[in-house]
Amino acid sequence: MTIHKEGYTTIAISLLFIFIVNAIIDYRFADIVWLRWSIYIFSVALFLIVLQFFRNPGRSFMSGNDLVICPADGKVVVIEETEEREYFKDKRLQVSIFMSPVNVHINRNPISGVVKFFKYHPGKYLAAWNPKSSTENERTTVVVEHENGIPILFRQIAGALARRIVWYVKEGDAVEQTKEFGFIKFGSRVDIFLPLGTKVNLELNQVVKGGITVLAELA
Numbered sequence: 001m002t003i004h005k006e007g008y009t010t011i012a013i014s015l016l017f018i019f020i021v022n023a024i025i026d027y028r029f030a031d032i033v034w035l036r037w038s039i040y041i042f043s044v045a046l047f048l049i050v051l052q053f054f055r056n057p058g059r060s061f062m063s064g065n066d067l068v069i070c071p072a073d074g075k076v077v078v079i080e081e082t083e084e085r086e087y088f089k090d091k092r093l094q095v096s097i098f099m100s101p102v103n104v105h106i107n108r109n110p111i112s113g114v115v116k117f118f119k120y121h122p123g124k125y126l127a128a129w130n131p132k133s134s135t136e137n138e139r140t141t142v143v144v145e146h147e148n149g150i151p152i153l154f155r156q157i158a159g160a161l162a163r164r165i166v167w168y169v170k171e172g173d174a175v176e177q178t179k180e181f182g183f184i185k186f187g188s189r190v191d192i193f194l195p196l197g198t199k200v201n202l203e204l205n206q207v208v209k210g211g212i213t214v215l216a217e218l219a
Helices: 006-028 033-053
Strands: 067-071 074-084 090-099 106-107 113-121 139-145 151-158 164-165 180-184 187-192 216-218
Touching: 006 033, 067 151, 113 164, 113 216, 139 164, 151 164, 151 180
Parallel strands: none
Antiparallel strands: 067 216, 074 090, 090 187, 106 180, 113 139, 139 151, 151 187, 164 180
16 A cells, blocks of 8 residues: 555645644653653544545556446445536436545546546535535536547535545546546545436445446446
């Protein structure tokens, strides 16, 4: 397992904060043993939490020309027909994956193809499971067209804790299935919009892994 590049700055800041807090406690409260040890334990726990959040575990990825692979780790919270108003402006099959703070937060391309549309939207920080988060929260929208002409839209959505969405794609890019297209810091959500009639291989509340779990099969 390695640490994702998006975590370097946060980890460095966390270490600096831990060092300063421990130095102050050691200097001002050297005679209060229980307080010092409480801070030591808290410091270790905090560092491990930050470290695990930015982990980048080694994986054997799933691939398939007619497969849509889950773009993120998390739990399936939505499978329903809905109106996609930004790009398609018609009914699509929406699948949403909620990413808790303990999940790996790397986002991966669900299909290979060409990026036909990209847009970043500043916005609110409603809880990621709130239905309004799809249209009101900070988010990105990416549309990748498969070689067979089928476009798939996927959207990074910031949550109540997430304050930074990172993306690595732009319009015109050729992208490869399971390669990274972005990262969201702390709890968040990813929505995917598929053509109606697409065979979805997931169930509500199913736990999935990005780059591994097969989300759907293209017609």
